[in-house]
Each structure stands twice: as C-alpha cells, then as structure tokens.
Amino acid sequence: MLNNLIAIVVISFIIVGSLWGIGNLLNPEKENDLDSEGILLIAENNFFNNTNPTLHINRNIPERITIVNKDFVRHDFIVDGLNVNTGYLYSGQDFTTGIASRELGTFEYYCSLHPSTMRGEILVADNK
Ligand SMILES: [Cu+2]
Known part of the structure; x- marks a missing residue:
C-alpha cells in the first residue's frame, strides 16, 4: 500500500515535470524585450x-x-x-x-x- 502511494507520487512528479518541460519548449520566454x-x-x-x-x-x-x-x-x-x-x-x-x-x-x-x-x-x- 505504502509502495503504491510512493509510486503514485513519483509518477505524478514525472508527469508534471514532463508537462512543464514541454510547456517551456512550446512557449520559450523572451530573453530580452x-x-x-x-x-x-x-x-x-x-x-x-x-x-x-x-x-x-x-x-x-x-x-x-x-x-x-x-x-x-x-x-x-x-x-x-x-x-x-x-x-x-x-x-x-x-x-x-x-x-x-x-x-x-x-x-x-x-x-x-x-x-x-x-x-x-x-x-x-x-x-x-
Ligand atoms: Cu557610473
């Protein structure tokens, strides 16, 4: 049970991190406006x-x-x-x-x- 929870948390972090990375790739911040x-x-x-x-x-x-x-x-x-x-x-x-x-x-x-x-x-x- 505890292992399942840990796995869910870890997977969530990976998914959120991936989405964040993809979002940054799609919308790069302007370096100097x-x-x-x-x-x-x-x-x-x-x-x-x-x-x-x-x-x-x-x-x-x-x-x-x-x-x-x-x-x-x-x-x-x-x-x-x-x-x-x-x-x-x-x-x-x-x-x-x-x-x-x-x-x-x-x-x-x-x-x-x-x-x-x-x-x-x-x-x-x-x-x-
Ligand atoms: Cu000066």
Missing part, C-alpha cells in the same frame, strides 16, 4: 553604449528610456535639467523611466559615480 521600445542605454566599462551617444527626443513627447547596468560596479543615470535620476543601479539591474521636455535645447546626462567618462547629451527638438 527591453529594446523593443524607446531608448536603451547599456552601462558597461564605465560608458553608456560605449560612446555616450547623443539622445534625440521630441519636445512635449515623452520618451521611454531603459538603463541596464552590465558592469560589476554601480551606476546611475541623471539628467538634472529634466528631473531624471535612476538612483544607484547595481550589477545586473535595469531601470525604465521617461524623459520629457517642454523646452527645446540640450541637456546633459551623466552617471554621478563616473562623471568623467559617463556623460552625454540629450537634444530636444521639434520633429527630431
């Missing part, structure tokens, strides 16, 4: 996207921006003129926020921990 919309900045080797690219946004149109920290050290992403501050992102963390501006012009973004190498510009224009 971050770059499907908006701006993606990767903080790596104390740069943003290797080159600290100039970001272009339209006036009065909010832009989604995601910062991913692929370094082992902390980084943040700050735009003083546009009230953007991610706070510290630890290794492997990411953060998505929005950037919007009512004013045309150029705004500086930077990492407060590495301002000498992690620094770039955001250009706000009409019809970027």
Whole structure:
C-alpha cells in the first residue's frame, strides 16, 4: 500500500515535470524585450553604449528610456535639467523611466559615480 502511494507520487512528479518541460519548449520566454521600445542605454566599462551617444527626443513627447547596468560596479543615470535620476543601479539591474521636455535645447546626462567618462547629451527638438 505504502509502495503504491510512493509510486503514485513519483509518477505524478514525472508527469508534471514532463508537462512543464514541454510547456517551456512550446512557449520559450523572451530573453530580452527591453529594446523593443524607446531608448536603451547599456552601462558597461564605465560608458553608456560605449560612446555616450547623443539622445534625440521630441519636445512635449515623452520618451521611454531603459538603463541596464552590465558592469560589476554601480551606476546611475541623471539628467538634472529634466528631473531624471535612476538612483544607484547595481550589477545586473535595469531601470525604465521617461524623459520629457517642454523646452527645446540640450541637456546633459551623466552617471554621478563616473562623471568623467559617463556623460552625454540629450537634444530636444521639434520633429527630431
Ligand atoms: Cu557610473
């Protein structure tokens, strides 16, 4: 009787495990959906996207921006003129926020921990 119970439990585990495995094969998780919309900045080797690219946004149109920290050290992403501050992102963390501006012009973004190498510009224009 006890043996039968144990057998049923073991078989149940095997069946559930198999179904779970098959389900994962049929519906693989998306690995990275971050770059499907908006701006993606990767903080790596104390740069943003290797080159600290100039970001272009339209006036009065909010832009989604995601910062991913692929370094082992902390980084943040700050735009003083546009009230953007991610706070510290630890290794492997990411953060998505929005950037919007009512004013045309150029705004500086930077990492407060590495301002000498992690620094770039955001250009706000009409019809970027
Ligand atoms: Cu940094």
